[in-house]
Amino acid sequence: MSLMNCNMYFLFVALVCGLSSVNAQSLLDELDKVQSDAHPYELATFKSSRISLGHSTETLKKGVLEIGSRSRFWNIPNSDIQSFVADKMSTRLSLEYGISNRLTFGVGGTTLDGIFDMFLKYKMVRQRKHGFPFSITLLQSGSYQSERTSLADIHRSDDFADRLAFTTQLLLSKKVTSQFSLQFSPTLVHRNSSVFEEDPENHFALGMGGRYKVGGHVSIVSEYYHLFNPLESRDTYNAFSLGVNWELSDVMLQFQLTNTRNLVEDAFITQTPNNFNFNDGNLVFGFTGIFILHLHNGLKK
Amino acid sequence: MITGIINTNVDVSDRYITRQGQVTFFSYTNVENIEAKNNQVLSVIDFSKNEIAISMLMKAFVFKKALMREHFNESYIESDLYPKATLEGIILDFDPANREDQTKIVKGKITIRGITKEVEIKTKITFQEQKYIFSGDFELTVKDFEIKIPSVLAPNIAKNISVQFKFEYEPYEL
DSSP: HHHHHHHHHHHHHHHHHHEEEEEEESHHHHHHHHHHOOOOOOOSSSSBBBBBSBBBBBOOOOTEEEEEEEEEOOOOOOOOOOOOOEEEEEEEEEEEHHHHHHHHEEEEEEEEEGGGEEEEEEEOOOOBBBBBOOOOEEEEEEEOOSOOOOOOOOSSSSSGGEEEEEEEEEEEEEEEESEEEEEEEEEEEEESSOTTSOOOSEEEEEEEEEEEESSSSSEEHHHHHHHHEEESSSSSOOEEEEEEEEEOOSSEEEEEEEEEEEEEOHHHHHHSSSOOOSTTOOOEEEEEEEEEEEEEOSSOO | OOOHHHHHHHHHHHHEEEEEEEEEEEOOSEEEEEEEEEEEEEEEETTTTTTTEEEEEEOEEEEEEHHHHHHHIIIIIITTTEEEEEEEEETTTTTTTTSOOEEEEEEEEEETTEEEEEEEEEEEEEEEEEEEEEEEEEEEEEGGTTTOOOGGGGGGGSEEEEEEEEEEEEEEEO
């Protein structure tokens, strides 16, 4: 009995000590202990569905329709053309829609070479603050080149099937710090036909891209695609871009200095005919404007 | 004796807590209405000293428009640097034993983005089913918390943000 009393006494002392030590801290400190992380995922690894040239791991949110206009401007060296701003331009107009928060579907048409493309993009894994360290997104796109190219055409015939190309990408990104995000994009480009036998039908490439947030709404981006087995029949160069993204509410503007003239993955990864430098004709200026329409309103989960 | 125990329970279990407090904020302008809701707000009251503390994660706010959450956290609040908004204060002239509907002032310090402001918030207090329910609304000035808004978006975001809250406090069980 006395032992039990003794135990009770100790319990009481322990409780009092425990309580007083709790009292010694502020109520806020106490709340810190109970706080659970409501949203354990990293937000905004990239703000837009494209880093600069190619896709980022970001997908559109459910019910969001993205209206996009992506343009490239460049000059023809030593030409007599007196054109306004630039000698040549190419624009991809696109509609992209978030079927769910993870799945995006998009279609687009490019003026250069009359390329029509569509893609499906699925976000498989989201990076967690304390947990899985990467985001993984899968992209499958297909494109149809409806016109003979300005340069020598790479497709065998005018048959529909011969003018198709497919791009598969495994996009892996990591938000390293709150300012800096990095992405690696192993890429497979399959072209349905080639004019020259020595040209591979399957190309392997590795994309590398980064975003550095310099202000609340401005980030600097760069992207590079290394092609492991380029075309044999002609000289091509790896795609590179240096750009600034301006991220506003429903509008995003992207500016690029690049060597790529086309905007669809298979074309700019495997068929960029010029290197990146500041010579006339090689330097391409890119401008992207994206407008977001919300077709699905209501508090998001 | 029994009433004595109950009474002491009321007095001794001084702490009441909520894990699902609701905070909603609104920004109304001619151009755009923005609404966001956080229903996972933590708060605790120590009725022995009438002290109150509130803590909420900025990332837990959900918006009507997609992308707003990204913009809010990344471009405005910078929730990677300042993940929480907090309030520490006292309820003035409040007697927890008085369970009638009443309106009291909560005086304290609110901290958003690491910047602390003194506030006095008029709060309606009711008691229902063993819960103290605190509710009310107040305004915050965007400028006070040094939130940078690009000039092109200045018409879209109100200078004063109205905040509504509702907390249902239950006895804190250790």
